[in-house]
Amino acid sequence: MSKNSEFLIERENKQYEVIIGLEVHAQVTSESKLFSQSSTKFGAEPNTQVSLVDAAFPGMLPVINEFCIEQAIKTGIGLKAKINKKSVFDRKNYFYADLPQGYQISQYKYPIVGEGKVILDMPNGQKEIGIERLHLEQDAGKSIHDIDPNNTLVDLNRSGVALMEIVSKPDLRSPDEVNVYIKKLRSIMRYLGTCDGNMQEGSLRADVNVSVRLKGETEFGTRCEIKNVNSIKFMQMAIISEANRQIDLLEEGKEIDQETRLFDTKRNETRSMRSKEDAHDYRYFPDPDLLPLEISQELIEKIKSDIPELPDEKKKRFIDKFNLSPYEATILVSDIETSNFFEEVIKNSDVKLATNWITGELFAVLNEKNLEISQSPVSAKNLSKLINLIKDGTISGKIAKTVFEQMIDGDQDPLIIVKEKGLKQESDPKAIEELINKVIENNSDKVAEYKSGKDKLFGFFVGQAMKESKGKGNPQLINKILKEKLNG
Amino acid sequence: MSDITSQSLFELTSNIKEKKLSSEEITKAFIDRAEKSKKLNVYVTDNFEKAIDQSNKFDSNPNFDLKLPGIPIAVKDLFCTNGVRTTAGSKILNNFVPTYESTVTQNLWSQGAILLGKLNCDEFAMGSSNETSFFGNVQNPVGENLVPGGSSGGSSAAVAANLTPVTIGTDTGGSIRQPASFTGTVGLKPTYGSCSRYGIVAFASSLDQAGPMTKNVRDCSMLLEVISSFDQKDSTSIDYKRNNYSKELSKDIKGKKIGIPKEYRVDNMPEEIEQLWKNGISYAKDCGAEIIDISLPHTNYALPTYYIVAPAEASSNLARYDGVKYGFRSPGQNLIEMYEKTRSEGFGDEVKRRIMIGTYVLSSGYYDAYYLKAQKVRQLIKKDFDDVFSKVDAILTPSTPSSAFKIGEKTNDPVSMYLNDIFTVPINLAGLPGISIPAGKDKNNYPLGLQVIGKPFDEQNILNISYALEDKINFKNDISDWWLSE
Numbered sequence: 001m002s003k004n005s006e007f008l009i010e011r012e013n014k015q016y017e018v019i020i021g022l023e024v025h026a027q028v029t030s031e032s033k034l035f036s037q038s039s040t041k042f043g044a045e046p047n048t049q050v051s052l053v054d055a056a057f058p059g060m061l062p063v064i065n066e067f068c069i070e071q072a073i074k075t076g077i078g079l080k081a082k083i084n085k086k087s088v089f090d091r092k093n094y095f096y097a098d099l100p101q102g103y104q105i106s107q108y109k110y111p112i113v114g115e116g117k118v119i120l121d122m123p124n125g126q127k128e129i130g131i132e133r134l135h136l137e138q139d140a141g142k143s144i145h146d147i148d149p150n151n152t153l154v155d156l157n158r159s160g161v162a163l164m165e166i167v168s169k170p171d172l173r174s175p176d177e178v179n180v181y182i183k184k185l186r187s188i189m190r191y192l193g194t195c196d197g198n199m200q201e202g203s204l205r206a207d208v209n210v211s212v213r214l215k216g217e218t219e220f221g222t223r224c225e226i227k228n229v230n231s232i233k234f235m236q237m238a239i240i241s242e243a244n245r246q247i248d249l250l251e252e253g254k255e256i257d258q259e260t261r262l263f264d265t266k267r268n269e270t271r272s273m274r275s276k277e278d279a280h281d282y283r284y285f286p287d288p289d290l291l292p293l294e295i296s297q298e299l300i301e302k303i304k305s306d307i308p309e310l311p312d313e314k315k316k317r318f319i320d321k322f323n324l325s326p327y328e329a330t331i332l333v334s335d336i337e338t339s340n341f342f343e344e345v346i347k348n349s350d351v352k353l354a355t356n357w358i359t360g361e362l363f364a365v366l367n368e369k370n371l372e373i374s375q376s377p378v379s380a381k382n383l384s385k386l387i388n389l390i391k392d393g394t395i396s397g398k399i400a401k402t403v404f405e406q407m408i409d410g411d412q413d414p415l416i417i418v419k420e421k422g423l424k425q426e427s428d429p430k431a432i433e434e435l436i437n438k439v440i441e442n443n444s445d446k447v448a449e450y451k452s453g454k455d456k457l458f459g460f461f462v463g464q465a466m467k468e469s470k471g472k473g474n475p476q477l478i479n480k481i482l483k484e485k486l487n488g
Numbered sequence: 489m490s491d492i493t494s495q496s497l498f499e500l501t502s503n504i505k506e507k508k509l510s511s512e513e514i515t516k517a518f519i520d521r522a523e524k525s526k527k528l529n530v531y532v533t534d535n536f537e538k539a540i541d542q543s544n545k546f547d548s549n550p551n552f553d554l555k556l557p558g559i560p561i562a563v564k565d566l567f568c569t570n571g572v573r574t575t576a577g578s579k580i581l582n583n584f585v586p587t588y589e590s591t592v593t594q595n596l597w598s599q600g601a602i603l604l605g606k607l608n609c610d611e612f613a614m615g616s617s618n619e620t621s622f623f624g625n626v627q628n629p630v631g632e633n634l635v636p637g638g639s640s641g642g643s644s645a646a647v648a649a650n651l652t653p654v655t656i657g658t659d660t661g662g663s664i665r666q667p668a669s670f671t672g673t674v675g676l677k678p679t680y681g682s683c684s685r686y687g688i689v690a691f692a693s694s695l696d697q698a699g700p701m702t703k704n705v706r707d708c709s710m711l712l713e714v715i716s717s718f719d720q721k722d723s724t725s726i727d728y729k730r731n732n733y734s735k736e737l738s739k740d741i742k743g744k745k746i747g748i749p750k751e752y753r754v755d756n757m758p759e760e761i762e763q764l765w766k767n768g769i770s771y772a773k774d775c776g777a778e779i780i781d782i783s784l785p786h787t788n789y790a791l792p793t794y795y796i797v798a799p800a801e802a803s804s805n806l807a808r809y810d811g812v813k814y815g816f817r818s819p820g821q822n823l824i825e826m827y828e829k830t831r832s833e834g835f836g837d838e839v840k841r842r843i844m845i846g847t848y849v850l851s852s853g854y855y856d857a858y859y860l861k862a863q864k865v866r867q868l869i870k871k872d873f874d875d876v877f878s879k880v881d882a883i884l885t886p887s888t889p890s891s892a893f894k895i896g897e898k899t900n901d902p903v904s905m906y907l908n909d910i911f912t913v914p915i916n917l918a919g920l921p922g923i924s925i926p927a928g929k930d931k932n933n934y935p936l937g938l939q940v941i942g943k944p945f946d947e948q949n950i951l952n953i954s955y956a957l958e959d960k961i962n963f964k965n966d967i968s969d970w971w972l973s974e
Contacts, residue, residue, distance in 0.1 A: 051587060058581065059568045059590060059687040059720050091804050097823055102807020152823070154812070283850035285859060288693035288801050290723050319929040
């Protein structure tokens with residue numbers, strides 16, 4: 001545990017370590033917003049999902065959406081975190097056109113979820129990343145600057161949507177770890193159904209805190225916060241670019257200013273947004289429109305009892321029960337849809353073959369076609385049929401690949417393909433013996449060479465026999481009978 | 489039958505139920521009087537035409553089972569009313585017409601009441617004299633060029649001048665009780681959480697509470713019964729069984745223990761107020777109540793605490809008035825300039841003062857010293873009351889440290905204006921119910937009020953005590969109609 005994947009940036013015999021902490025904003029999966037009943041559906045016409053509360057009309061009051069609270073608790077449990085029985089909603093005050101209330105309702109001093117952890121599977125072992133806290137807050141609306149040349153337009157559909165801000169400890173040390181951390185977080189939340197993790201739709205965004213220090217140092221350097229990065233790739237690019245910028249400053253003997261920065265994806269560089277001196281004074285105070293949030297032990301227990309098996313536990317089960325390698329198990333549990341698919345396939349078919357076929361052929365097709373497993377062109381039912389055909393010797397692995405290629409086109413039933421195309425494997429020993437006799441007859445010179453010690457020729461006979469069977473001969477059977485005939 | 493507009497709510501509902509008066513007759517009578525009373529400047533927006541239509545509608549299909557059958561009522565312009573302009577006394581909402589109804593006003597209409605119009609008030613309910621309203625001063629019917637109190641000054645003046653049978657105001661630090669005291673009327677601030685805040689333009693969310701303003705205690709009980717309700721749209725609304733206040737109204741207060749807090753004997757309190765209080769005590773004794781001297785040791789800190797907590801919340805509550813979504817906008821070259829111009833031009837001085845105070849006390853570096861400390865003191869003030877309420881059933885104090893003052897007299901001295909709230913703010917800070925009833929007059933013949941403070945949710949008890957005292961005091965508010973025009 002806690003082995004760092006060594007990621008060091010070198011400068012003239014000096015090695016710098018990069019310290020990273022993430023504040024992930026995850027949109028809570030919920031039909032309605034955190035404090036109003038408006039819909040949260042993505043992609044609606046601008047300003048069609050806005051209630052009087054979301055638009056902050058006079059006299060409108062927030063009413064907490066209990067479901068969002070339960071989602072946050074669920075996520076907290078998934079992060080093995082402490083659920084705080086009492087938490088407080090605060091107002092974070094600032095003016096912006098897409099912030100109708102003039103404040104964001106968030107949680108400041110007393111978040112709903114306290115310390116937890118996330119386990120990362122890194123190539124050189126597992127690493128634990130500490131979670132500092134998780135709190136609930138409202139999303140703001142969206143300012144659109146590029147439609148009207150003279151005005152900024154505001155879309156409030158997103159205003160008031162529930163977000164969970166998940167703050168990690170500064171435990172991350174490399175862009176790779178960030179990649180695995182975000183994916184793991186996303187995976188846990190998708191298992192729980194608390195966030196769909198869709199980065200294109202902005203359901204998962206992060207503020208990235210970066211600092212650097214010489215390897216071996218124990219004190220942290222001055223950190224900069226890179227705001228609102230919305231893909232893993234950009235996070236990784238931003239970290240590398242920002243770490244190098246900081247190291248350059250240190251190398252020049254300059255100080256790093258604690259500041260908030262933005263990542264320019266086109267130029268691959270971060271630039272200053274505001275310095276510490278210009279930092280907003282958000283004037284946090286408890287929202288007097290909302291009572292402190294009290295959570296009963298019963299509710300926590302009820303939610304706990306509904307928690308599905310999470311990736312770490314599932315991985316352990318796959319290893320213990322199905323004898324998978326840690327690598328295979330990690331791949332299969334990384335996404336709930338994949339693990340569900342896998343479990344569906346192995347209900348009626350061989351685990352080892354299923355593992356190979358899913359992580360091999362199926363993933364290749366998904367990758368090639370850029371599809372999620374939920375959109376798989378081959379259903380779990382038909383894949384398991386195919387695997388059974390291999391297992392019971394109806395078709396060979398090689399033939400199976402041909403069948404699979406056809407199955408992709410409209411999720412066809414492999415039984416029908418095999419039948420229609422006459423691909424059934426020849427497993428009748430008599431028939432095999434007959435065609436082997438033919439091969440031996442036709443190649444008497446090679447038989448003689450083989451018998452005189454040229455063992456390598458065995459492969460040749462297998463090939464010939466296979467050819468004779470038009471590829472349908474059972475390879476095990478061909479092997480067995482050939483051996484008997486040649487060695488006997 | 490006496491003149492329609494001088495009748496109490498109780499009389500009007502009886503007459504309407506007995507078909508001695510129609511809703512239309514009553515509505516027209518109040519409208520006629522309002523037309524002749526423009527000098528008082530109580531209305532910001534009238535709803536007279538629609539009110540007559542609605543009264544006709546009521547008369548053609550009357551439902552006498554309702555608690556306010558066909559009764560026309562004007563309300564403070566802080567309550568959002570669907571389709572009727574709601575300004576909060578501010579330029580920034582000068583053109584704002586809500587598409588929704590506050591829960592409290594909805595409760596009125598659901599019981600058969602008809603909206604007469606929207607009554608003037610201090611801007612965003614910030615003021616003690618109705619002088620901060622964008623729509624100008626309100627004259628106190630008690631005497632020319634007297635303030636009617638504030639912030640519910642249009643409301644208190646309208647009740648005292650017989651321009652509405654009853655009304656509802658809001659009370660954040662005394663905004664119902666102080667104007668009631670200044671106009672010789674009755675005003676009750678219910679327990680925090682009794683009346684929904686949904687649809688009321690917010691001033692200070694942890695203190696704001698709507699309440700009835702009436703000619704007498706019985707009307708007050710009738711109106712409270714209608715407006716008090718649990719509301720899921722307000723997270724601070726409290727779900728408890730509300731009384732049938734008017735039905736259970738009783739003058740029998742024998743054996744009730746009434747506390748007299750020594751800390752309310754403030755320096756420079758006029759002799760008349762001292763005397764008023766003494767009279768109140770002796771009337772209470774006459775009614776068979778037991779008088780107990782009590783101490784509320786943190787009383788002195790209530791006013792400064794209030795003037796930290798209320799502006800802090802207000803500074804945040806008023807951030808939404810930014811010219812972006814609704815209300816007044818003054819265009820600018822960019823967003824910041826638009827904000828600055830809109831808010832500079834849209835808000836009046838008192839509102840700006842409180843936004844600045846509030847912003848200051850919440851600022852990093854000052855938060856602990858001001859806001860946090862004020863919250864702690866607020867708990868101590870609340871505890872003072874909790875402690876004495878184990879010994880007494882109610883507390884009797886003066887409502888205000890003085891009678892109504894002249895228009896303009898205190899506008900340049902905010903602190904002396906704030907001192908008006910000295911007896912009322914502790915009750916808001918503690919979330920308790922308090923009622924002001926007219927109890928006497930000063931040497932100028934201006935009304936003075938006494939305040940009865942109760943335990944949380946014990947409105948019935950303070951109504952009963954007030955009912956008994958009202959009977960003994962027998963206050964007459966001889967108002968001369970000096971403002972009437974032809």
